[in-house]
Amino acid sequence: MNRVEKRSVITLSSILGVRMLGLFLILPILGLYVNVIPYATPFTIGIALGIYGLTQAILQIPFGYLSDRIGRKPMLILGLILFTLGSIIAANASSIYAIILGRALQGSGAIASVALAFLSDVTREEERTRAVAILGISIGFSFIVAFMVGPILDLIVGLSGIFWIAAILSTLAVLAVIVLLPEVSVNTSRQDTQPTWTDLFKSFCQIDLLAIDIGIFFLHMILAALFVFVPIFIVENFQSSSTEQWKIYGPVLFCSVLGMLPLLRLSMQKKYTFFVLRLGVAILFIALLMFAIIPISFTVIMIGLWLFFLGFTLLEALMPSMMSRLAPVGKKGSAIGVYNTFQFMGIFSGGLIGGWLYGLYGADGVFIFLACSGLAWLMLILAVRKPNFLESRMIDLKKVPQSEVSALLEKFQSMEGVREVILIPTEEIVHLRVEAEKFNDHDVNSAMGCLTSLN
Template structure:
């Protein structure tokens, strides 16, 4: 991703911000594969409250990411990143305390505060300040790739940490990751010569109406909402299904295979989508794979090997879709509204994460099938929407 066209300062800024952002996201991803297992043991825990704990960070991320970006235009990027890091560390510490006390309410509050530590919009704005327009997309792609790696490490490392140090230990490790980034944020991050609002990278209120009137962008927002709603809903149930057959310390093996298989499919399908102009076909394939996985979960939730196959199939569909969704959204958006479209798109993602956890947890009291039936139905609606979308001109020409 980082090629010779980057200057030394651009390279330093891109890698530094990618590191900060990926450490933050790693902290959030670490608990995803284990939180459902451990939180259900708390005395006052219900399935709904556990689901709320899983997805609650998404609500505050959705609420704060755009205001943080706009505020950073006025008072600077670094102060907002420092403030959000402090909030994230405090939230992680509170979640750890709630875990050790087995208090589901304190855990939920800690997760809400973790979401308040959202820095995505500010990181994107700072990247825009510190890079030239011609390499900005590649800089942001580098950050996107680092998040993907953070997700993979979180899936594998989270169960190992939880089995040795408990759920509280996972949150303490999350806080340590944020603390490690703190000195670099204060002294190492390059400072822009001046702060400029970039319409192509940041949310601009005057363009909101234009974005919300674009049916293709709205369908992309619904798709991103659905994809991440499914992710948190799956992880309210899938860890509990796997826990029937194996110990927590062995879960990382399943998640490692899951990631490797997903990556094996992600790379060629992304190349086919981008280079061959078949992004619509690849997107349809990914969504169909998700729907198949939900059916497999419903059919084989009580069988060991088929249940593992179901989660591998699910993650394969997720990995096919995750990298092409932002790329396709940016192609629908006109250059001047791209930052606003991205802000709405990312907000939809975070809201999806919240709704998936809350609704998935609520439905779990009716059994695993209810969870997978719900997300399967919403994903099917998404599939129908894709068929009604006209591909952007660049992709039409590629065909």
């Protein structure tokens, strides 16, 4: 990665990781307050846990769409401010209903689609899988850290203190967006690719995009449904207190990441990307099948969780990158908005379904449902076609007079094989997304040479 890519990836990963940490920290502890918070019941506790997924799902498409229209950074800042306000409301809550309101406002800052679109804008095609993988790992790591640290923080600062920590971290994230992220201007080579609401409908009709959307719904539905009851299940069946569960999740996460890295490296070779994706779904299905058909023991739980997080972290890294590659030129914000809507509807649905099934049929009912869901997803993912991968060219504009930049961009846009032109004014560079079999690098050299001779 070059300097701009590294800085953008690190900044965005930190922002999303911190934000998701703030959302996840209360998952392993809020249920313990059912008899403490006024008006709290198991049902209202469940709403408080899952409501952020609903507001995220509703607002992912508008945030992504607006980021295509008015820019990525303004929408990132707006989303983080909403998250901060929601955290403050929840920190000062005097009843479960105020916590529900705060969690809903936290979720209304739906910046995931904007962050992925930003990442897609500033990274070359050949670096995108690695960049999005780092983003996915930061989110997955935040989830596990939340389960390990949440109970400990609860003992030190309490529930209100955890919400205040989330507010402080999100405020720092706003400053990081303003100071560290570059300004990005996006130009496309065709006027008919400017974003319209029709593009959102087309995202639902394009089979490969829809398959990825449904896949991310399955992934996060399974995640949410599983962890509605797994922490309680471990406490009740293996004499493990809530503050000691990090001893289980820590080794599982470490081993999962070790197993995921070589597979992720293999996926960076374009011909193996879809193979690794399908392998990840198969690994996830095997984990769920183990839970469903093998009598539960501590060994089964450890192996099953290892396989689950191996598949989960691999898929969480791969699927956003694939969505970015499949999205129509100039429509990344809108297409990824649809993708993230499915993701967060999966979280909301998983929480509701998992809690409902656990109450009616116990752990076995949830495990069987999840195994069936994994099988359905494995069959569906076979329908995903191989995308037409684009390549990237980065051009330094530091020696180009400012008055000539617009004309040069128009020349780039008119070149055969150029699909997208992305200008980063603050860094004085431009990225070209090109079809390698049609694009001729000599055309760029000629255009730059003409400018040099004129000046």
